[in-house]
Amino acid sequence: MIQLAKELGLSVSTVSKAIGDSHEISASTKKRVLELVKKYKYKPNPFASNLRKKKGKQIAVIIPDIVNNFFALAVDGIESVTMSKHYDTFIYLTHENLEREKAVLEHLESGLISGLIISVCTGREGYSHFQEFYEATKLPLVFFDRVPDLLQFPKVITNNYESSFDATVRLIKAGSKRPVLITTTEPMFTSMERRRGYQDALEKQGIVFTDEMIIHCTDDMELNYTILRKIFSQKKRPDGIFASIEKYAITSYQVCKDLKLVIPKDVKVIGMTNLRTAALLNPSLSTLSQPAFDMGKEAAGLLIKMIEKKSYAAANDIIVLPNELTIRDSI
Amino acid sequence: MIQLAKELGLSVSTVSKAIGDSHEISASTKKRVLELVKKYKYKPNPFASNLRKKKGKQIAVIIPDIVNNFFALAVDGIESVTMSKHYDTFIYLTHENLEREKAVLEHLESGLISGLIISVCTGREGYSHFQEFYEATKLPLVFFDRVPDLLQFPKVITNNYESSFDATVRLIKAGSKRPVLITTTEPMFTSMERRRGYQDALEKQGIVFTDEMIIHCTDDMELNYTILRKIFSQKKRPDGIFASIEKYAITSYQVCKDLKLVIPKDVKVIGMTNLRTAALLNPSLSTLSQPAFDMGKEAAGLLIKMIEKKSYAAANDIIVLPNELTIRDSI
DNA sequence: GGCTTTTACGAAAACGTTATAGGGAAAAAC
DNA sequence: GTTTTTCCCTATAACGTTTTCGTAAAAGCC
Numbered sequence: 001m002i003q004l005a006k007e008l009g010l011s012v013s014t015v016s017k018a019i020g021d022s023h024e025i026s027a028s029t030k031k032r033v034l035e036l037v038k039k040y041k042y043k044p045n046p047f048a049s050n051l052r053k054k055k056g057k058q059i060a061v062i063i064p065d066i067v068n069n070f071f072a073l074a075v076d077g078i079e080s081v082t083m084s085k086h087y088d089t090f091i092y093l094t095h096e097n098l099e100r101e102k103a104v105l106e107h108l109e110s111g112l113i114s115g116l117i118i119s120v121c122t123g124r125e126g127y128s129h130f131q132e133f134y135e136a137t138k139l140p141l142v143f144f145d146r147v148p149d150l151l152q153f154p155k156v157i158t159n160n161y162e163s164s165f166d167a168t169v170r171l172i173k174a175g176s177k178r179p180v181l182i183t184t185t186e187p188m189f190t191s192m193e194r195r196r197g198y199q200d201a202l203e204k205q206g207i208v209f210t211d212e213m214i215i216h217c218t219d220d221m222e223l224n225y226t227i228l229r230k231i232f233s234q235k236k237r238p239d240g241i242f243a244s245i246e247k248y249a250i251t252s253y254q255v256c257k258d259l260k261l262v263i264p265k266d267v268k269v270i271g272m273t274n275l276r277t278a279a280l281l282n283p284s285l286s287t288l289s290q291p292a293f294d295m296g297k298e299a300a301g302l303l304i305k306m307i308e309k310k311s312y313a314a315a316n317d318i319i320v321l322p323n324e325l326t327i328r329d330s331i
Numbered sequence: 332m333i334q335l336a337k338e339l340g341l342s343v344s345t346v347s348k349a350i351g352d353s354h355e356i357s358a359s360t361k362k363r364v365l366e367l368v369k370k371y372k373y374k375p376n377p378f379a380s381n382l383r384k385k386k387g388k389q390i391a392v393i394i395p396d397i398v399n400n401f402f403a404l405a406v407d408g409i410e411s412v413t414m415s416k417h418y419d420t421f422i423y424l425t426h427e428n429l430e431r432e433k434a435v436l437e438h439l440e441s442g443l444i445s446g447l448i449i450s451v452c453t454g455r456e457g458y459s460h461f462q463e464f465y466e467a468t469k470l471p472l473v474f475f476d477r478v479p480d481l482l483q484f485p486k487v488i489t490n491n492y493e494s495s496f497d498a499t500v501r502l503i504k505a506g507s508k509r510p511v512l513i514t515t516t517e518p519m520f521t522s523m524e525r526r527r528g529y530q531d532a533l534e535k536q537g538i539v540f541t542d543e544m545i546i547h548c549t550d551d552m553e554l555n556y557t558i559l560r561k562i563f564s565q566k567k568r569p570d571g572i573f574a575s576i577e578k579y580a581i582t583s584y585q586v587c588k589d590l591k592l593v594i595p596k597d598v599k600v601i602g603m604t605n606l607r608t609a610a611l612l613n614p615s616l617s618t619l620s621q622p623a624f625d626m627g628k629e630a631a632g633l634l635i636k637m638i639e640k641k642s643y644a645a646a647n648d649i650i651v652l653p654n655e656l657t658i659r660d661s662i
Numbered sequence: 663g664g665c666t667t668t669t670a671c672g673a674a675a676a677c678g679t680t681a682t683a684g685g686g687a688a689a690a691a692c
Numbered sequence: 693g694t695t696t697t698t699c700c701c702t703a704t705a706a707c708g709t710t711t712t713c714g715t716a717a718a719a720g721c722c
Contacts (some may be wrong), residue, residue: 001708002708011671011672012670012672012708012709012710013671013672013673013674013711014670014672016709017670017710017711020710023669024669024670024671024673025670026669026670026671029396029670029671038442040517040604041437041440041467043438043440043441044441044706044708044709045441045708045709046383046441046442046443046709047378047381047382047387047442047443047707047708047709048378048677048708048709048710049381049706049709049710050378050677050679050707051376051379051676051677051679051707051708051710052676052677052709052710052711053677053709053711054521054677054706054708056378058421065407066403066406066407066410066670067400067403067404067407068403071397072397072398072399072403073398075397075422076396076397076398076424079397079422079423079424079688080424083423083424083431083698088421088443088710089421089422089423089593090389090419090420090421090422091406091410091420091421091422092410092414093407093410093414100414106372107374107417108721109374109375110375110376110377110379110712111378112375112378112419112484113376117511136372166339182691184699201721208680227510250607250608250611253611254611264719271454275608276581276604277581277608277612280581280584280585280612280613281608281612281613282612282613332678332679333678341701341702342701342702342703343678343679343680343701343702343703344680344681344701344702344703344704345700347678347679347680347681348680348681348701351680355699355700355701356700356701357699357700360700360701375678375679376678376679377679377705378676378677378678378679379677379678379679379707380679380680381679381707382677382678382679382680382707382708382709383678383679383680383681383706383707384679384680384681384707385707408705568688662692663722664705664721665720665721665722666711666719666720666721667718667719667720667721668717668718668719668720669716669717669718669719670696670712670715670716670717670718671696671714671715671716671717672714672715672716673712673713673714673715674711674712674713674714675710675712676709676711676712676714677701677708677709677711679706679707680705680706681704681705681706681707681721682703682704682705682706683702683703683704683705683720684701684702684703684704685699685700685701685702685703686699686700686701686702687699687700687701688697688698688699688700689696689697689698689699690694690695690696690697690698691694691695691696692694692695692713
């Protein structure tokens with residue numbers, strides 16, 4: 001910039017202001033400056049700029065996993081916004097590891113970023129690190145999908161309860177007398193909402209709920225297979241599945257295939273998933289899918305609004321987007 | 332830091348050096364400093380630090396797409412390395428848009444990062460922006476998978492030629508008399524290598540190659556369906572498919588299903604894909620899959636080595652990893 | 663014309679680090 | 693006993709911006 005100033009016969013302050021499009025600078029000077037900027041492809045040093053301004057145009061995204069269509073789509077949505085607003089996006093993966101999540105948050109307390117989008121890892125304890133992060137930095141935080149239900153932060157979620165209710169009703173109306181819910185052992189707000197929807201649907205449809213109708217699966221695909229196979233080998237086996245997690249729908253299919261249970265005749269299945277190949281499975285899988293891309297977009301939009309203080313009210317916003325039920329051949 | 336220095340009765344320089352573990356500082360002082368650092372959870376301001384040191388611990392990843400198992404896995408691999416080395420990772424998506432790719436590169440000339448990992452978007456012209464980026468910044472660049480074959484940069488690729496050769500041979504040995512290659516209209520180094528492997532395998536196996544045996548598909552899934560359906564409706568239709576791009580395998584399945592062509596009896600299929608659901612398709616899809624996670628790991632490892640100048644020789648490294656052929660029921 | 667206000671620019675300080683050069687005391691070397 | 697070396701530490705100047713404040717000239721006002 002000193003170079004530019006010298007060549008233009010101006011001071012660095014003037015050049016800086018011209019680049020920043022300050023009203024203090026005349027149109028003619030701005031034009032002269034910008035021309036030279038273009039000529040030399042000059043780019044202000046972001047570190048110097050951020051240091052002086054005490055903030056930058058960088059945000060971070062913390063998610064459990066990227067090898068998962070839902071999160072990949074969400075990141076896609078986030079990036080589409082940050083790109084258009086000229087923000088840079090850091091990405092951090094926790095792999096469902098709470099310690100890792102805490103470590104990333106602590107690292108970010110250094111002030112590297114101006115805002116943060118998070119989908120928390122499994123487990124419903126230990127939300128305190130988010131609160132601490134906020135106290136320490138006062139930076140805007142936006143949660144999406146996997147949100148800490150007990151904390152007061154802006155969130156982007158889906159209508160898990162209602163859509164799970166609807167999906168379960170569809171299973172029952174399609175003829176399932178004993179539909180089970182496959183969920184995770186890990187406590188999560190989203191799964192609890194889905195479970196509530198499932199149970200309320202049963203009640204509404206006059207089906208008696210028993211504890212065995214909730215099947216708890218894990219992160220271990222092999223183990224899940226064993227668990228499901230055992231349950232579906234029983235004489236009084238379930239005749240419907242609401243798989244509330246993507247991968248459990250896949251395992252269900254595997255088990256049914258191996259046990260020669262015909263979908264949808266013997267077992268009706270609806271899976272909560274964003275898999276693009278759902279329509280190509282045999283039979284094509286009925287899905288309850290989340291508007292992942294839009295969730296990312298909304299979260300990023302909200303965050304940037306908060307960063308740029310265009311909307312102070314945003315702080316307690318909770319944006320609810322609808323899940324989409326797509327009925328295919330599996331029910 | 333001034334605060335810390337005051338409280339310890341030391342100068343800021345001493346504190347800075349103690350934190351930086353400089354040999355100029357005695358062990359006892361270091362201990363005192365680090366204790367207070369811990370107590371106050373002090374984190375050096377990265378902008379100030381980067382500004383003064385003229386470099387930082389941030390790198391960028393530029394890829395065409397994240398909603399694609401291959402790239403998601405690669406990012407996972409990259410992040411696993413950057414995380415352990417305490418680097419921060421920016422992510423940028425080009426969506427196969429060359430202009431976007433150029434814009435990101437130009438943006439990064441500001442000096443925000445210390446290194447760059449790229450998988451280029453389709454099209455084999457216009458590699459000059461990479462060269463220009465390098466000239467302007469002298470920053471280390473590592474390419475993976477989609478590499479600019481004409482440029483001298485370190486690369487992480489797979490044995491596309493050999494593995495495509497092998498896959499084609501397997502198709503033929505499984506009984507296909509007229510296997511076709513489905514590839515993209517967009518020129519890319521990887522597809523060209525795959526095509527070479529395919530053609531050489533045909534020749535080796537004594538099958539006469541004709542131009543119609545290369546089927547060009549696009550980014551438009553609807554159009555691809557139409558193209559494939561037309562070809563497979565002909566009386567003299569192909570009896571084997573080597574789908575060299577993930578999504579084309581899916582469309583192939585759809586077309587076969589709709590035309591009531593039985594896989595593998597009527598048509599044998601091998602798809603180049605990292606889809607986790609390949610085994611669940613009907614019939615299960617034989618795949619040639621890329622070691623995406625490892626490619627990401629290698630690329631990030633190489634980049635960080637170059638950044639930290641531990642290995643000057645890295646600059647012209649080309650790391651070749653093997654693709655994996657998994658034969659399932661589709662051939 | 664004398665007054666205030668506005669416009670357009672520059673000087674200098676600040677942002678929070680790290681690197682360079684330097685210095686004083688203690689230890690080592692002769 | 694003097695010189696040299698080593699060990700710790702400090703003062704100060706960067707790094708490249710932005711911002712605050714000051715000011716001269718131009719413009720507006722009666």
